[in-house]
Amino acid sequence: MAYDSGLTQRVREVLGVRPGLSERKMFGGLAFMLDGKMFVGVLGSVLMARVGPQRHQDALAQPYVREMDFTGRPMKGYVFIDPPGLADDRDLAAWVLWCAGHVAALPANKPR
Helix, strand or coil, rough: CCCCCHHHHHHHHHHHCCCCCCEEEEEEEEEEEEEEEEEEEEEEEEEECCCHHHHHHHHCCCCCCCEEECCCCCCCCEEEHHHHCCHHHHHHHHHHHHHHHHHCCCCCCCCC
16 A cells, blocks of 8 residues: 655654654555654555554544554554544644654663
């Protein structure tokens, strides 16, 4: 699955330049990572968002949001946001910054 280059660029503009930010092609899309932890991704024209298990239900209560079921089973703490929920730049920024804040608060990954 190709990813939407326009949505990808909009995510990049929200994030700007920040320490620990990287991109990686994953799952047929593009994942954005902060210090090695994935926090958002673009799959087709949909945004994958890592909102965390504590705020999962809050996220699902928002318009145009659905459970992330990439593997056929819903993944707690992750949601998909469909294009109408990302049309406004402020809405996209809110999702991206929510997810970046969530992973920034997680413990550091253990070295492999």
